[in-house]
Amino acid sequence: MDLEQLNKSQIVLLTMLVSFVTSIATGIVTVSLIEETPTDVTRVIQRVVERTVETVVPAENQQATIITREKTIIIKEADLIAAAIAENKSKIVSVVDADSGAFVSLGVFIDSDGTLAMDSWMLVEDGNYAIDVGAEEYIPAHITYGGGARGIALLTVAVERTGVSAIVPTEVALHLGQTLVAFVGSGSITQGIATELGEGGYIGTSISGTKIAPGAPLINVDGEVVGMSTGASREVGESSFAPIRAAFAQAIAPDEVVGTEEEGAAATSTEEVAQ
16 A cells, blocks of 8 residues: 555544554553562661651531651661660670689670579689679679580679669571671670571571670670570581570579480480491
8 A cells, every 4th residue: 555645534543553553562561571570679778657647626517637647767777786786785794703803704684683694614613703884893793504505604693783784585586697786895896697597596697706705695686685605606606606595594494404405415425426
């Protein structure tokens, strides 16, 4: 067909047909691209929607009016980490030798009764210990549990003299790649991620082992304590931490925990001999 032979009405109809076909083709391509878009997208930030509801007091013979306003607040991970550090910094104390004042281990209170968790591998027989909370004098501490397979010892302190709050343990299971922060003493911190969740609850991290002090607590971005650096955990890996839940289990039933750990150690030894 020669286009020059078409009249004006035919040209208009032809143009409309071409436009219609082009629109359909564009829609098909668009839908195909949308379907190919990956559904899992990593988000660096979390979004929290804050909703404010206002009630307008009605005048006579009028109905009440409710106005809802929604505002999206962007919370960065760095802000969560800063808040977690601020929340826990004052809850960490130093365990020292009561005679010389030499540093022994970091420690945290696990309850309101003055029960302190620390690295048991730093204790010595017949040692005399105290805690340093920045006061004019050290506060005496007495060993109530010398530590088990995970290397967490428990001390008792006169709680009315400390002025230090107990930690909040995590209630949520850890995941690989989760951001973690360790306190390393002298008010310093170091950051990394969970790289391994091993047997016995040990937590492997990407944190440099040379920066980790004995008894250093490990927290998540929510400010919850998840682990503690102990001699036992450092034998597993220099960047590993023992699960803080072990301290709570020891505080509740230390005899049962000791028995369980000894049985586990005996079983391991038997397996090694058999091999």
